Amino acid sequence: MNKKTNEELQILVGKATAGDKAALETLVAGVQDIVFNLSLRMLGTFQDAEDATQDILLKMITHLSSFRGDSSFTTWVFRIAVNHLKNYKKHMFARYPLSFAYYGDDIENAKIQDVPDFTQNVEKDILAEELKMSCTNVMLQCLDVESRCIFILGTMFKIDSRIAGDLLGITPEAYRKRLSRIRKKMADFLSQYCGEYGGGRCKCKDRVNYAIQSHRINPQQLDYKTAVEIPVSTMMDVKNAMEDIDDLSQDFSFCKPYQSPEHTKYLIQEFLDSTQFSIIQKA
Numbered sequence: 001m002n003k004k005t006n007e008e009l010q011i012l013v014g015k016a017t018a019g020d021k022a023a024l025e026t027l028v029a030g031v032q033d034i035v036f037n038l039s040l041r042m043l044g045t046f047q048d049a050e051d052a053t054q055d056i057l058l059k060m061i062t063h064l065s066s067f068r069g070d071s072s073f074t075t076w077v078f079r080i081a082v083n084h085l086k087n088y089k090k091h092m093f094a095r096y097p098l099s100f101a102y103y104g105d106d107i108e109n110a111k112i113q114d115v116p117d118f119t120q121n122v123e124k125d126i127l128a129e130e131l132k133m134s135c136t137n138v139m140l141q142c143l144d145v146e147s148r149c150i151f152i153l154g155t156m157f158k159i160d161s162r163i164a165g166d167l168l169g170i171t172p173e174a175y176r177k178r179l180s181r182i183r184k185k186m187a188d189f190l191s192q193y194c195g196e197y198g199g200g201r202c203k204c205k206d207r208v209n210y211a212i213q214s215h216r217i218n219p220q221q222l223d224y225k226t227a228v229e230i231p232v233s234t235m236m237d238v239k240n241a242m243e244d245i246d247d248l249s250q251d252f253s254f255c256k257p258y259q260s261p262e263h264t265k266y267l268i269q270e271f272l273d274s275t276q277f278s279i280i281q282k283a
Contacts, residue, residue, distance in 0.1 A: 036260035046223040048091035118212035128205040133224035136254040227258040
């Protein structure tokens with residue numbers, strides 16, 4: 001979170017809970033990318049991630065007085081976000097769950113040859129890149145919720161196993177073992193089915209029109225291609241002390257972090273400017 005010290009954050013939290021709007025805006029700005037990226041990987045789509053990010057940030061704002069400084073502020077936000085996302089039922093894949101068996105069968109056996117051209121004059125290479133990033137993110141939905149959370153915390157955010165285990169209510173040892181097994185499962189699937197991050201048969205460019213027909217990508221709304229990529233180090237004040245448990249890091253280079261969308265930032269700012277927020281502050 002912009003490399004602020006714990007003491008600086010404690011001061012900001014104190015000011016924010018006392019009604020200092022500028023301090024609160026600084027706190028929100030410091031964690032909104034973390035929350036959005038965790039939500040995106042947990043839920044699978046930009047729209048669902050935006051909705052969940054707003055919910056989590058509002059929950060953080062309205063519960064700020066409960067922060068006691070027993071952990072870093074970012075860890076406290078992670079706890080709110082993880083608990084919210086593990087129980088989040090409003091996203092698309094909660095209604096239409098995936099499995100590795102289903103996803104692999106679709107890659108191997110989908111009828112892609114006779115699909116007409118749906119590219120709407122958008123370059124196929126651009127659409128293939130969009131599909132590649134969408135596909136690998138959606139692939140995470142083949143994991144159960146807790147396994148997905150373990151994978152994201154350990155692989156994308158590289159959170160220390162003591163912190164991650166505490167967030168999930170398991171021991172650091174159990175967390176490391178489960179992370180290792182999940183990463184191996186993900187790497188095996190990539191190796192078998194993904195032509196980009198493994199040796200698999202899938203070629204995104206050949207599947208573009210099928211993906212458009214299946215509503216997996218939209219030529220008029222390229223979420224990944226228009227998102228602003230940022231280095232994960234700019235988001236974190238949790239110490240990246242995760243133990244080296246395997247040599248699979250390159251297999252998961254698709255776990256790129258992005259800036260939270262401007263629409264989300266606008267809605268949060270709108271709330272901070274609202275009468276409703278003023279009432280909550282005075283309560």
